[in-house]
Amino acid sequence: SSASLRILASMPSRTIGRSRGAIISQYYNRTARLRRRSSRPPLQHLCRTARPSLRQYDLETDPARATLEDKRSLLVKELLSLSPGQRSHMLLTVPLSLAEKRALRQELSGQRGPPRQHRAPSSPCGWSKDNIALVRPGRGSARQPGGLRCRLRPRCSPHVPSPQSCRGLWYRLLSLLPAAQPWHYALKQIGGRFGSSVLSYFLFLKTLLMFNIVPLLILLVFVVALQAAYPPASASPRPFTGLELLTGAGYFTHSLLYYGYYSNATLNDPCASSPNSSACPLAAPPLPYNMPLAYVFSVGVSFLITCVLLVYSMSRSFGESYRVGSSTGDLAARVFSAWDFKVIQRRSVKLQSENICTQLKELLAEQRSRSRSLSLCQRLGHCAVLLLAWALALGTVLGCVLAVRYLSEHMHAVQQGHRARGSGQRWQEAVPLVLPLVVSLLNALMPHLYNLLALWERQDSPVARLYVAICRNLLLKMVVLGLLCYQWLSRRVVCSAEECWETCVGQDLYRFMVMDFIFTLLDTFFGELVWRLILEKRLKRKQRPEFDIARNVLQLIYGQTLTWLGVLFAPLLPAVQMLKLLLLFYIKKTSLMQNCRSPSKPWQASHMSTVFVTLLCFPSFLGAAVFLSYTIWSVRPSDTCGPFRGLETIYKSGKTWVQVLERSNPNIGWLAWAHQHLLQDTFLLFLVSGVLLAVTYFNVQVVRGQRRIIRLLKEQIANEGEDKIFLIQKLHAVYEQRER
């Protein structure tokens, strides 16, 4: 009946979204809780002795408007008792309209003290500042989207009191911030046309650029710039030809780019260059700059900072995308967050609708097939196909590795032959390019093969297909890189004839990076532009090629791994990588706009970015860190070049320095003690691992407890729901009886 329906419509659970009174009451409650830090209000504050859930809300059927004012004054009273920071945060999170918030604010400031002159609503200055303050949080988060270009920003008089004007200045600066941010408009364009998934690739590229700035700055300031100021007296450099950019040899060999250029002594010591340094009459300089120490410490510190940044970003994105207690499926969550409001072009909106439709149909089909159990025969067949596909994939990886190994040995023999025969300089420069070329070719072609394999395999869920593809690609790249690292460190095949093997390894890494860049360009050109032309002209299909996000991201991770591997041998490699990333951004963006369409596979952007950052951290950074540690601890540096010539291992330089310190200044003997017992003993390692294991166990138990509580609460809510339905039915029955 209509009366009961009217009462039902005004149930608190249904009106909380709409009625201002309910919202104000809810936030009054929250503010009080925040102040008192308890979860239940004390009994003397209750005005009604109704059920606990009804105590906080007011029934809409109460016609007196005064209750709204009462609630508002209660809220204002509570807000006054908070600190200003908490108060503004509370005001910002209340989902009321601007007019309401302004009224609340006025009441607050009116209650705080005598009303200030400039707050008269007729003054446009205070009004606009107020509104901007109410609408934008002043927390100074670094990435604010396009500032609100408030058209009513008049000239403000200088006699405005200082806290207000400071805030106004701050907001004005904030609105200028997006203009200073790199690529803000480009990213918005990409997000508007292609959605969040393709945007995540470009955001990842930007993140990598940030990761490279830190090692570059450290190495530039502490190592490169100082060495450039004190150039060593070495052989005259070879003339510059254009080929150096490709091969990294020739003019670049004895330059700041590589390890071999750096001196092994104190830089500003005037005695170092004289032959008999023991009979040196000049005094030691006041601030000696020991190059080997600077080199090894800079590399170590930059790796440490990169590690901290990576772990921080990984934990932050992991925290955003993992949820406790999501035991049931997340179909509802996906439906509610399916619509990407960033997409603004009409064509893209239509595409997005089609995508969502396809995704939903696929999800539903997957659910239906899951509920239908397969027969034993079908399951066996499916397993056999899977095993065969994996065997093929692993076989191709093995084949590639063997091919690379055989090729490097062959190239080495060819190079020896050329050197013995004394062939021209050009040949000698060209031969080392073959191995990087072949490796990059394999890296570019094999993913397409794996895509074909996945088509044949026909996995059920598209997400699993994506993970399998990423897994196989990553395996191939990491195994090939592992083989190359082994070859560089053992030097049986590569760089075995060189005197300065570190420079040789640095040059090899430079060549790999350049080849990787060239092949990415070729891949973009052929994979996107030419493919689109073929599709349109020959096959007459309107569809453009898709932008393969996973493959491109793995390419970026591979390039970054090369940079991290090579930092010790070529300190300017991060600069090369940064240049590469900058160029790649513009090229990829142009190609994307001209040639591609948005991906049709379902894509959970934040989940995938977590996966990518994890992949960057674990196989990539960890592998580079292991390689670096091994090189520093166990490999013998060359005798004739570089900052560590003649030493047994690079690590020894640090040790000798500590001993020298100990001898010269007995007061800091604790440093030597700390060095010996903390770094060299393994006890510390065991202790740290034990602590980590304990913390992990504790967290796992906490999560398990939380899951159990969530389950209990859900049961309780279901019981209350049944109560509610029972009461509603009784209500209907009573009203029907009364009407009769």
Place this chain on the structure above:
Amino acid sequence: QANPFQHRICRVFSTSDDGDDSMSFEDFLDMLSVFSESATSDIKSHYAFRIFDFDDDGTLDRKDLEKLVNCLTGQGEESRLSNAEMEQLIQNILEESDIDKDGAINLSEFQHVVSRSPDFTSSFKIVL
């Protein structure tokens, strides 16, 4: 704007008394503030609930969900879900999110469901 939710957005944010869904400058500011990057997830889910509630009754019942899915999948004939698929989808959504089993999703349940999806804050965003 080509957004299929444009009418709902105008209706939700407009505070005009004549019911013609016109928006003043303050309403526009409100809308941008909710859709901006710095709005909390609470505010976004609050307003998202109001936008998705097509009949303004304070809950998302079956009819609201059906209209929502139709808006998401587009207006063309071939891109709509069949009746059976729609039934299955709505059934699944209600099973997952309706905790008190009253056949409709209220604000708290909606906020609970949406907090599980990390993509919500990034999709419920307009960049200026």
